Amino acid sequence: MRTDGDITQILSGIGLFTDLTRPQLEEIAHTFDEQYFNPGERILRKGFTGTGFYVIVEGEASIEVEGRAIARLGRGDFFGEISILLGEPPSTDVVAISPLTCLVLAGSDVQEFLEGHPKVMFRILQAEAAKLRSTVQ
Amino acid sequence: MTSAQSPFPPGSYPVVIIGSGPGGLQTSYFLTQWGIDHAILSRDEAPGGMFQRYPLFQRLVTWTKPHALDDRTTREYERYDWNSLLGTELENRALVPGLMDGSSYFPSRAEMHGGITEFATRAGLQASYGTEWESTRKTEEGFTVTTNKGEYHTGLLIIAVGMTEPWKPSNIEGIDQAPHYVDVARPTDYAGKRVFIIGKRNSGFEIADALLPWVKSMVIASPRPARFSVFVKSTAAARARYIQPYEDHVLGGGNLVLDAAVPRIERHNGGYLVHTSGTTHPGDLVIEADEVIAATGFATPLNDLPQLGVSTFYQGRLPAQTPFWESASTPGIYFAGSITQGAIGLKKYGIPSNSAAVHGFRYNSKVLAAHIAVTHFGKQPQRRTIEPKDLVEYLLQEASSAPELWNQQSYLALVVTFDRKQGISDEGFWPLSHFVDAGGEDAIALTVETDDQGDIHPAIYMRSGGSVGEHLLESHPLHQFGTKENRTHLASVLQPLIGKQEGSK
Numbered sequence: 001m002r003t004d005g006d007i008t009q010i011l012s013g014i015g016l017f018t019d020l021t022r023p024q025l026e027e028i029a030h031t032f033d034e035q036y037f038n039p040g041e042r043i044l045r046k047g048f049t050g051t052g053f054y055v056i057v058e059g060e061a062s063i064e065v066e067g068r069a070i071a072r073l074g075r076g077d078f079f080g081e082i083s084i085l086l087g088e089p090p091s092t093d094v095v096a097i098s099p100l101t102c103l104v105l106a107g108s109d110v111q112e113f114l115e116g117h118p119k120v121m122f123r124i125l126q127a128e129a130a131k132l133r134s135t136v137q
Numbered sequence: 138m139t140s141a142q143s144p145f146p147p148g149s150y151p152v153v154i155i156g157s158g159p160g161g162l163q164t165s166y167f168l169t170q171w172g173i174d175h176a177i178l179s180r181d182e183a184p185g186g187m188f189q190r191y192p193l194f195q196r197l198v199t200w201t202k203p204h205a206l207d208d209r210t211t212r213e214y215e216r217y218d219w220n221s222l223l224g225t226e227l228e229n230r231a232l233v234p235g236l237m238d239g240s241s242y243f244p245s246r247a248e249m250h251g252g253i254t255e256f257a258t259r260a261g262l263q264a265s266y267g268t269e270w271e272s273t274r275k276t277e278e279g280f281t282v283t284t285n286k287g288e289y290h291t292g293l294l295i296i297a298v299g300m301t302e303p304w305k306p307s308n309i310e311g312i313d314q315a316p317h318y319v320d321v322a323r324p325t326d327y328a329g330k331r332v333f334i335i336g337k338r339n340s341g342f343e344i345a346d347a348l349l350p351w352v353k354s355m356v357i358a359s360p361r362p363a364r365f366s367v368f369v370k371s372t373a374a375a376r377a378r379y380i381q382p383y384e385d386h387v388l389g390g391g392n393l394v395l396d397a398a399v400p401r402i403e404r405h406n407g408g409y410l411v412h413t414s415g416t417t418h419p420g421d422l423v424i425e426a427d428e429v430i431a432a433t434g435f436a437t438p439l440n441d442l443p444q445l446g447v448s449t450f451y452q453g454r455l456p457a458q459t460p461f462w463e464s465a466s467t468p469g470i471y472f473a474g475s476i477t478q479g480a481i482g483l484k485k486y487g488i489p490s491n492s493a494a495v496h497g498f499r500y501n502s503k504v505l506a507a508h509i510a511v512t513h514f515g516k517q518p519q520r521r522t523i524e525p526k527d528l529v530e531y532l533l534q535e536a537s538s539a540p541e542l543w544n545q546q547s548y549l550a551l552v553v554t555f556d557r558k559q560g561i562s563d564e565g566f567w568p569l570s571h572f573v574d575a576g577g578e579d580a581i582a583l584t585v586e587t588d589d590q591g592d593i594h595p596a597i598y599m600r601s602g603g604s605v606g607e608h609l610l611e612s613h614p615l616h617q618f619g620t621k622e623n624r625t626h627l628a629s630v631l632q633p634l635i636g637k638q639e640g641s642k
Binding site: 007008009021022023024026027029030031033034035036038040041042045047048049050051052089099101104105106107108109116 | 457
């Protein structure tokens with residue numbers, strides 16, 4: 001018989017989920033899938049349909065345009081939400097640059113999830129606002 | 138069988154497979170076809186792996202249709218027979234339907250086990266049974282596996298032991314007091330009792346379905362709402378045949394399906410008090426039960442491989458893998474069977490591969506054997522030349538009927554390369570994620586995919602000039618994709634690559 005580490009403790013340390021109660025964190029752990037990516041493996045591929053919403057639990061990734069890295073992502077960062085919200089394939093690649101573990105939610109489940117977890121939606125809006133400000137400044 | 142008669146005595150072998158379930162046997166079969174010498178070690182006394190014991194309630198969730206659109210001797214029939222191992226020879230094909238008694242199109246555990254045993258016998262697959270894998274160490278040549286019978290030295294190790302180790306989450310206080318799914322007693326032992334089942338995946342609903350005629354009341358609980366295969370288009374969700382306990386809940390029949398975390402279980406008056414915290418409907422409840430069952434899943438029994446550097450994920454339950462099912466961190470260790478679900482692939486629309494089940498991983502074994510043969514033993518890849526004028530029809534025919542594409546949707550792809558000297562070549566089936574990320578010569582990969590609306594259609598991934606683009610073809614109500622529209626669209630997509638061929642002549 002195996003028992004392993006408490007996934008809810010890991011989730012509670014991720015900014016997106018800091019406002020959630022322990023039962024809600026457990027629901028997140030059961031709702032999102034955990035995926036592992038090798039260094040060099042692409043997580044989002046420009047122009048490919050059927051993508052998801054990703055939250056980095058461990059490791060680093062880079063956002064790439066035509067093979068050129070334009071931003072670096074680490075623990076607690078999330079990506080994939082723009083193409084899901086717009087209903088369009090991603091316009092960039094996201095590539096693992098170290099062994100990478102992510103929580104993943106299928107694109108078709110994102111709307112229901114956000115409507116059921118408004119505090120997570122608010123955190124995402126805050127992050128999008130910060131990105132927008134840094135873009136226009 | 139005595140050790141004197143046992144095949145594969147301790148010694149050196151180019152490849153060692155650990156496990157004699159369907160994953161180990163299928164991989165052994167295809168390695169044999171490539172002429173690669175190998176040993177199979179198994180702690181069991183007979184072939185069959187987990188099907189010697191599970192599923193507990195004796196009938197599978199994977200179907201085999203004894204009477205299908207295609208004849209049993211054909212490759213196309215594999216799409217309707219999810220349980221037989223793959224054989225090239227006619228006498229080794231589709232063995233499970235021949236053993237089924239017609240009472241269900243889900244084989245019984247005994248029928249499934251019989252099919253595996255028959256396959257091993259007919260194909261002449263042997264194993265060193267009663268051989269316990271005790272420890273592993275790295276050597277200059279590869280690996281040494283220590284067993285109760287002695288040491289095995291090998292360059293490549295293939296782990297095919299299934300995701301079979303009972304697993305419980307550590308964040309439920311008192312969970313140790315609840316028996317796991319594997320320890321569940323006979324249904325009659327639950328007669329007139331109040332039962333609490335933790336877990337809403339297949340094993341939880343399998344137990345719930347079996348206990349329906351016996352229990353006084355039943356609660357099935359986990360934090361996430363129940364998900365069924367028919368709604369999420371995936372065999373990973375609870376299967377339709379287990380939906381009855383949910384109907385009982387929905388219609389107010391006395392059994393309940395709760396969306397709740399279980400922080401604590403305590404013994405009380407010979408039974409249990411189960412503390413729950415609601416998720417979709419917040420609030421705490423304490424529920425009395427006579428029996429609690431932890432249907433909380435399984436982990437991969439990796440033995441000491443993590444100490445050798447094999448990295449894991451999913452709370453340590455699966456090894457991290459490359460697209461060709463090699464350990465991501467320890468080259469030379471490969472995985473076969475249901476463990477290959479750890480190589481996740483593109484998982485488009487959140488729909489996983491079928492690598493957790495025989496009808497998915499049997500194709501992974503075929504691809505794995507070819508990969509090992511070509512990359513480690515210098516064998517020549519099996520290629521077949523295609524005339525440009527035949528390409529469109531060939532691809533649409535494969536999309537309509539290839540069992541590899543239908544059973545491993547968006548995961549395994551039929552790859553065709555375009556080489557100026559060698560012409561157009563059918564390269565066989567590859568992991569799609571390898572094709573789209575590895576780079577290389579001009580080529581296309583064909584898949585069958587299901588989207589979030591349940592639409593099943595072919596897709597073409599075209600690699601040209603170093604980049605890969607996706608082209609989705611149209612679905613068809615009868616899944617016959619060779620329509621005029623698809624032929625025209627596909628010809629247009631392929632024209633740049635075919636044009637290069639013709640321009641080079």
